[in-house]
Amino acid sequence: MYLKNVMQFRIYKETVIYLLLVVLTLSSWYVANNEKPVGLFGLNERVVIILFAAFKVRLVLRYFMEVNQAASVLKILTDAWLFLISLSMCFFLL
């Protein structure tokens, strides 16, 4: 009853993104907790976890913070920051 108004609004896409973020969070948790190291494309599990986090951050920026519909300068700035910080973190973990 309290939530009945939620789905009346145009946030279907954002709801799918939210569910994807939850799945990615649980996947990171699974990768970190698995007894056997879970790599991906030959990368170690620490790098995989950081790449999952970077992808989640991009989803939040683009869809929740509406950078997707914002001016190009904001898209370039946020993507550049995310690329640099993810690359730097992966460098320390490789």
Place this chain on the structure above:
Amino acid sequence: MNDIRPSKIPGGEGIWVFICGDLIVFSLFFLVFLDYRSVSPELFSVSANSLNLTFGLLNTLVLLTSSWFIVGALDAFRRNRLIAFRRLSLLALFCGVFFVVLKIFEYKEKILGGVGLTTNDFYMFYYVLTGIHLFHVLLGLGAIGWLLIASRPKICCLNSESVESVCVFWHMVDLLWIFIFPLLYLVA
């Protein structure tokens, strides 16, 4: 009448200058943390294993849910649905308060276990990073509370830019935690 379309810069330039500054500061914290970790990986690994992963996972899910409620609240605001806007903002606020309560329990568990800021380098980063993030959560909760108070008589009392600013700030709090959670709880 509110503008139904998102702004060219959501919330305006001012909030993004603040957000960019915050992201740069936190990025430096993350890199310094990883640099310290590369010096003593054993110590960081043992210390990170002593953290309660359930708290970290719950905190992440609670903040993601809160962000989703705020997305709905902004959409409701743009459609002039005052009740839905207030209800969804309140749900986001509850999630934020739940995050703070979880953090208090986590800190209590650690402090009662004799683990403090000066125990070792890992815990110094743990308390500083999560503490500064918690401060941002409290700021965000104050801003959402202000939205609830300002929207009480009529939704027209709020302008689109201020609502967008609060929403963007709240998402940034979520975004920072998305990096803090794997760094402290999973990767270290």
